[in-house]
Amino acid sequence: MEEFVLMKGNEAIAEAAIRAGTDGYFGYPITPQSEVIEYLAAAKPHERTGMVLLQAESEVAAINMLYGGAGAGKKVMTSSSSPGISLMQEGISYIAGSELPCLLVNVVRGGPGLGTIQPSQSDYFQSTKGGGHGDYNLIVLAPASVQEMADFVSLGYDLAFKYRNPVMIQTDGALGQMMEKVKFKPQQPRSKKSPDWATTGKTPDRERIIITSLDLDPSRQERFNEKLQVKYRTIKENEVRYEKIQCDDAEYLFVAYGTSSRICQKSMQMAREEGIKVGLFRPITLWPFPYNEIREMAGQVEGMLSVEMSAGQMVEDVRLAVEATVKVDHYGRMGGIIPSSEEIVEALKQKIIGG
Amino acid sequence: MTEEIIIAGFGGQGVLSMGKILCYSGVMEGQEVSWMPAYGPEMRGGTANVTVILSDNKISSPILDTFDTAIILNQQSMDKFESAVKPGGLLIYDGNGITRHPEREDINIYRIDAAEEATKMGSTKTFNMIVLGGYLKVKKLYKLESVIKGLKKSLPERYHHMIPVNEKAIHRGLEIIKEVATVN
Numbered sequence: 001m002e003e004f005v006l007m008k009g010n011e012a013i014a015e016a017a018i019r020a021g022t023d024g025y026f027g028y029p030i031t032p033q034s035e036v037i038e039y040l041a042a043a044k045p046h047e048r049t050g051m052v053l054l055q056a057e058s059e060v061a062a063i064n065m066l067y068g069g070a071g072a073g074k075k076v077m078t079s080s081s082s083p084g085i086s087l088m089q090e091g092i093s094y095i096a097g098s099e100l101p102c103l104l105v106n107v108v109r110g111g112p113g114l115g116t117i118q119p120s121q122s123d124y125f126q127s128t129k130g131g132g133h134g135d136y137n138l139i140v141l142a143p144a145s146v147q148e149m150a151d152f153v154s155l156g157y158d159l160a161f162k163y164r165n166p167v168m169i170q171t172d173g174a175l176g177q178m179m180e181k182v183k184f185k186p187q188q189p190r191s192k193k194s195p196d197w198a199t200t201g202k203t204p205d206r207e208r209i210i211i212t213s214l215d216l217d218p219s220r221q222e223r224f225n226e227k228l229q230v231k232y233r234t235i236k237e238n239e240v241r242y243e244k245i246q247c248d249d250a251e252y253l254f255v256a257y258g259t260s261s262r263i264c265q266k267s268m269q270m271a272r273e274e275g276i277k278v279g280l281f282r283p284i285t286l287w288p289f290p291y292n293e294i295r296e297m298a299g300q301v302e303g304m305l306s307v308e309m310s311a312g313q314m315v316e317d318v319r320l321a322v323e324a325t326v327k328v329d330h331y332g333r334m335g336g337i338i339p340s341s342e343e344i345v346e347a348l349k350q351k352i353i354g355g
Numbered sequence: 356m357t358e359e360i361i362i363a364g365f366g367g368q369g370v371l372s373m374g375k376i377l378c379y380s381g382v383m384e385g386q387e388v389s390w391m392p393a394y395g396p397e398m399r400g401g402t403a404n405v406t407v408i409l410s411d412n413k414i415s416s417p418i419l420d421t422f423d424t425a426i427i428l429n430q431q432s433m434d435k436f437e438s439a440v441k442p443g444g445l446l447i448y449d450g451n452g453i454t455r456h457p458e459r460e461d462i463n464i465y466r467i468d469a470a471e472e473a474t475k476m477g478s479t480k481t482f483n484m485i486v487l488g489g490y491l492k493v494k495k496l497y498k499l500e501s502v503i504k505g506l507k508k509s510l511p512e513r514y515h516h517m518i519p520v521n522e523k524a525i526h527r528g529l530e531i532i533k534e535v536a537t538v539n
Contacts, residue, residue, distance in 0.1 A: 004382055006375060006390065006508070032394065117395040178417050179375065179390035181382050265415035340420045 004181040009149040009171065010035035012182050013079065013105055016153035018045045021188040022103075023074035024052040026065040028084060031117040032173035033107035036079045049190050059084040063091030070100035071211045073198025075157055075191065079105035081173070082123050083114055085131075092166060093132025097213030099228075101160035103153065104138070104168040107176040110336035118336025119173035119259060124313035127170045128287040135225055137232050139167045139239065140286040142257040146180035154185060163235055164197070170286060172309065174259040174338060241284035242293055246272075250279030252352055253297055255318050256307040257283050259338065264307050266341035271348060278348060286314070294321035303327040303352035307344055310334060327352060356411050358496065359419055361436050363404035364428025364449075369483030372509060373426075374405040376487065379505030380497045381409040389417040402431050409496065426490060430454055443538060447490055457535075464535040465493055472531055473524070481524035488528020499525070 007015065014036045017025060022045075027037050037055060045051035056062035062078050069076035080088065085106045095102055108123045110116040127140045139159050141152045149171060156167040194200045202208045215221045246268060247253070254264040261282040271278045281297060281304075283290050297304070303326060306315035312330035319328050331347035333339045360377070364370045371392055378388040391406040406422075408414050425436045427448040433455065440446050442461045450456075451470035469485035484506075491502065506521055 006378055006382060006388070173394070174391065174418065177392060177394050179378065179388075180414075180417075181378075181388060259418075263416040263418060267416075269415065338418050340418075341416050342420065 004183050006179045007146060007182050008035055008177055008179050009143075009146045010079075010107065010176040011039045012146050012150040013153055013169070014039035014043065015184060016150040017077055017103075018043060018048055018051060019184055019187050020154040020157055021049065021075060021190040022051050022077055022157075023190055024054065024065070024069045024076045025078065026054050026056050026062040026069070026076065027078045027080060028056050028059050028062050030081045030084045032109055032119070032176050033079050033081045033105070035176070036105065036107075049187070051190065059087035060091065063088035063095075066102045067091055067095050067098070067100065070095060070102045071098070071199050073194040073200065075101075075103075075161075077103035077105065077153075079107065081107045081109045081117075082111050082120070083109075085123065085126070089126075089132040091132075092138070093134055093136060094213050095166050096132070096136035096138065097134060098211050099164040100166070100211065101157070101164050102166050103156045103160060104166060106168060106170050108170065108172045110334065116336035117173065119175075119338060120309045120334070120336055121172055121258060121260060121332075122310040122313065122334065123170065124286065124308065124310060127168055128289070128317075136228065137165075137235075137287055139163070139165060139235060139288070141167065141169050141241075142284060142286050143169060143171055143175060144258055144261045144282060144284075146175070146178065146182045149175060150182050150184060154188070159239060161195070163231060165231070165235070170258070172259050173336075236288040239285060240288050240290045240293070242290040243282040243284060244293075245280040245282065247279035247281065247297065247300075249277050250297075250300065251302055252276065252278040252348060253301045253304045254278060254280045254307055254344070254348070255283070255294065255304055255314070256280065257286060257314070260307045260309055263339060263341050264344060267344040267348070270341060271345050274345075276345075276348070276353070283314070289317045289321070291317070291321040294318060295323070295325075298322040298326040301326060303329070305344075305348050305352050306330045307339065307347075308332045309338060356409075356496075358409045358424065358494070359422050360407045360409070360424045360426065361404060361419075361422045361439065362407065362426045362428075363402065363432030363436055366401050366403040368403070368428055369480070370403045370428065371405050373483040373487050374407045376502070376505050376509045377407055377409070379508040380502045381505075382508075383501040383504045384497055386410060387412060387414050389414045391417040402429070404432065404436075424490070424494070426486060428486070433457065445493060447486070447493065447532070449486065460536070461538060463493075463537040465489065465532050466535050467528060467532040469528065469531075472527060476524065476527065478520055478524070481521055484521045484524035485528040485531070488525035489532030490528075491525070492529045492532050
């Protein structure tokens with residue numbers, strides 16, 4: 001039986017990556033997620049499982065190493081923070097367009113540009129609405145604890161291989177830097193088998209396998225896009241994940257993910273002490289977004305406050321979900337500032353209850 | 356029980372590791388814990404602080420504005436965090452380098468001259484363990500054996516020969532902490 005250990009969120013991702021049987025990690029250090037590659041370097045995964053750990057010369061190189069590794073059917077991952085993830089967008093689009101599985105971790109920091117190294121959630125649009133070019137979607141998982149940082153690594157790989165689609169863990173600097181207790185799953189062996197679509201070298205008994213995102217024939221490219229959309233619909237039908245906290249008697253609702261959802265839990269306790277019945281809806285998959293489940297809450301509550309460390313990005317999906325049947329507003333801080341639980345309660349009163 | 360603590364001082368004083376040992380002590384007794392350091396620009400100028408939460412229940416926000424206890428180890432931290440102690444809460448400080456002593460009248464204040472004591476003991480690195488001992492004397496949160504186990508978990512094995520001297524420092528802290536003013 002594994003026992004609890006104390007670890008930073010970033011370190012938990014790294015340890016979970018080794019235990020999930022990752023074949024290769026390719027990355028380039030950037031605050032606030034450098035502990036991922038630092039932990040891996042110290043843990044010597046090549047001695048534990050034979051896992052490759054490679055510090056690339058840039059984020060652009062790292063994502064293309066992922067593309068190659070994924071094409072060979074390997075379990076590959078990278079991690080970075082906002083500006084580094086922006087650099088990777090071309091490669092991410094190619095990987096999605098080639099229907100390859102991989103795991104991406106974005107420990108978000110304040111932007112735009114080089115921004116700041118403090119926590120933020122302002123990459124929601126980039127993660128959930130594209131980021132790179134073309135009609136593609138990432139599956140986006142949003143952990144809210146160090147335990148989930150660890151657990152979502154293997155969940156991420158499972159989903160990536162099930163749907164042959166890149167999966168992103170979108171977290172932030174606070175969850176990356178904080179320590180909580182965490183229990184790891186036992187070591188999984190690295191897979192010895194290759195998926196049948198992997199480019200592992202042609203044998204005489206079969207046709208060669210070609211992995212590409214290019215098809216110059218528009219009708220074939222349209223058919224491929226239609227196939228992708230069928231896959232995305234299947235994911236939307238089957239993979240929506242969320243958590244509802246104290247929603248049964250709720251008259252108002254916070255909608256928040258990641259670090260914001262943790263702060264909102266405290267705000268919820270404070271508001272309830274004042275007699276305000278507020279619940280918390282926490283999307284765990286940011287894509288596919290829990291539209292239906294939030295729409296159901298619209299019939300019950302008098303208003304919803306989307307709380308994000310951004311200028312208001314997820315709030316657009318909350319509004320889409322409820323289709324103007326209930327009041328929705330946004331509260332957030334930007335540029336690396338984390339809102340306090342007190343100011344969130346105040347925002348609920350002013351924007352939703354009194355507004 | 357939920358205890359919300361800020362530990363603040365200079366980088367190199369062992370602020371972060373003291374918080375980690377406290378968290379591991381809690382883990383040893385089956386508690387929920389969180390450890391949230393200030394990082395980045397807040398660290399510039401040599402200050403370091405960490406928010407530690409120890410609780411019987413699942414912890415909501417790891418980031419706080421007010422605290423049950425502030426452990427303050429330099430003047431900048433006094434200026435920043437004295438006002439953040441909840442009324443009726445606890446402030447522990449080391450008098451070394453403090454030019455403006457705490458002035459609140461609605462909180463419990465204890466002083467521990469750990470820097471001076473660590474020098475006397477000939478082991479300045481155990482400074483933070485003296486402070487930890489003082490805190491445990493006032494709050495009596497955990498059995499000493501859980502704290503020692505926590506210490507073992509926090510230290511890499513190559514430093515395990517240092518455990519006896521750290522244990523001695525914790526005991527010394529229990530002895531030398533002094534009450535300045537109490538409200539309850």
